[in-house]
Every structure is written in structure tokens, then in C-alpha cells.
Amino acid sequence: MADGIPIEITGLSKHFGAVTAVDDLSFTVEPGRVTGFLGPNGAGKTTTLRVLLGLVRASSGTATFGGTPYHALPRPLETVGAALDANFHPGRTARNHLRVYATAAGLPSARVPVVLEQVGLAEFAERRVGGYSLGMRQRLALAYTLLGDPGVFVLDEPINGLDPEGIRWIRVFLQTLAREGRTVLVSSHLLSEVQQSVDEVVIISRGRLVKRGTLASLELDSAPRTIVDSPDRTALATALDSAGLEYDAGRSGFIVDEPDPGRVGHAAFVGGVELSALHRLKSGLEESFLSLVGEAPDESPGDASNGSPGDDPAEAPAAAPPVDEAPAGEEDAR
Structure with a gap:
């Protein structure tokens, strides 16, 4: 297991034309705790995570893992496990889906059955992903994040689509990661989804930080x-x-x-x-x-x-390997 390292967001801003998606945002996520990254739809959560994972270029400021940007990490999947954008081939089985990413990242294929067992999908490993429920896809996304046994986890709306049993399971899963000394950042637009899972909260609205602290301080x-x-x-x-x-x-x-x-x-x-x-x-x-x-x-x-998940309709939480720069025509003001 890789060591947990801080996630550091410093003076981060992102503009899409005349739209400011993130505005001078600064906060740190420490290892050994589950941090909830909260805000209403359109608050700028997903844009922040995309910048952090090298999918979008910042207009100003930095987003790093212990001072190192994602694209400069020597073995990124062994440092950061990220579940952000949907990228499932419906015709592939869960096992083959994970094998593709393990091979691309130079990870041993032996990790695939291990992570499928960890997320409770071992008995469905040979089922095509197109037949998975949304909750099962969420678990498969988490399996992807575990492939490199990283010390940092960045999860976008991971509870969306889970039934009550699945919600209880993921709460234990997140707390277990934190107890192992890993860094866990979980985004949600609903406090009620994550309040039994997180130790601290970072709340943003209209791209700006409005609150950072414990749940107790939020209630006060x-x-x-x-x-x-x-x-x-x-x-x-x-x-x-x-x-x-x-x-x-x-x-x-x-x-x-x-x-x-x-x-x-x-x-x-x-x-x-x-x-x-x-x-x-x-x-x-x-x-x-x-x-x-x-x-x-x-x-x-x-x-x-009540409400729809994510910062906009394109914000489907699942697994996708980060790329080094924003796709052409990026106009997502999330």
C-alpha cells in the first residue's frame, strides 16, 4: 500500500470563457481522515477534481498530491485511485475491464480478483458490465481505484445509486481506508449522503470556499x-x-x-x-x-x-484514467 499524502488545493481558479467555475479555492485534505467535498449542483466540485486529476488545466493556482501534480507522479495509479467519469465498455466483463487498466498501468493481473473481492463483485466477475445495475457499476468503479493499492482516493459521488445495504457498505469501506492511513476525498451535493462517513467537510458554493471543518463545527x-x-x-x-x-x-x-x-x-x-x-x-x-x-x-x-446527482448531467461517477490535459472544446463550467 502506498502512503497517504495530502491533497493540496492552493489559490485554484478555473474560467470557461466568461464563466468562473472555481474561484481562488484553497484547502488541504490530510491522510487518515475521510473528507467530504460538498456543494450544490454547479458549485464547481467536479471542475476542481478534474483539475486535480489533470483532466482540465487550471486558469491559475495549483492542485497537487503532496506538492506533485498528477501528471508528474511516476506511477499515478499506485499513488491515486480516482473514480470520476464513466468509462465502461458494456460488452466487457468486469474482470476484463479491470485487466485492461491493470495492463495499461503495468500492474499485475493478480490484483484484479483481489479488488473484485474487496468490493463484493467476485461472483459477478464474468458478467458483462452492460448488465450491471448502477450500484454494481459504482462498486466496479471503486474496484478500479483499488488496482494500484494507492494511498490517496478521490471519489466523485460514490454513494449515488446504491441501495441502503450498499450505502452502509461504502461507509465502512471509506472509514477502513482512512484508518489504514490513506487520504480520502469524497464529493457529494448531499450532506445527508455522507455525514455518517466523513470526518471533515469542505463546502463550496459558486466556486468559492464557504466552510471547512468538522461536522460538529458545521452544526454550531x-x-x-x-x-x-x-x-x-x-x-x-x-x-x-x-x-x-x-x-x-x-x-x-x-x-x-x-x-x-x-x-x-x-x-x-x-x-x-x-x-x-x-x-x-x-x-x-x-x-x-x-x-x-x-x-x-x-x-x-x-x-x-432530493435532487439529481452531480454538478451537471455529464457528471456520471465511475472509473476513468486521468489524462494530462483538458479535451478540446472543454466548456464544462462545473
């Missing part, structure tokens, strides 16, 4: 607010405005930047507004996350977990 950032609703929301909004209360519209009412429901209720009373809901919105990880990235939460944090 969230101040209690109040949920209020009325059959006449227009009148309620007028009453809140008259009282000088700031609020956001949620699916089940207004989320008011006021911890005291009594003050909110009094504003509604003064305005002659009938209320159908009035209670404090407890602080929590999901609320804090949504607040940081500029999305209005509902009173049920889990409701905010």
Missing part, C-alpha cells in the same frame, strides 16, 4: 430560527415586513431569522393574520449546510436531500 454555525405559516401567505409576508423580520420562503411556510416564535407570532397578531404553523426550527447539520450554500431549507431537513 447554525442559529435557531422560526417556522411560520398562514392560509394567507401574502398577508403574513406583509406582517413580517412591517415588523422588520427577515425571512425565506420554504415549502411549508416562512423560515424567519428570529429564534423567538413569540415575537413572530406577535407580528402576525398585530397584522391580523391567522396562523396555521408557528414553531422553532431547530439547528442542524442539513440546515447549516443549506444556509452556507445559499439554499433555503424547509423545517424537515431531509426534504432538502
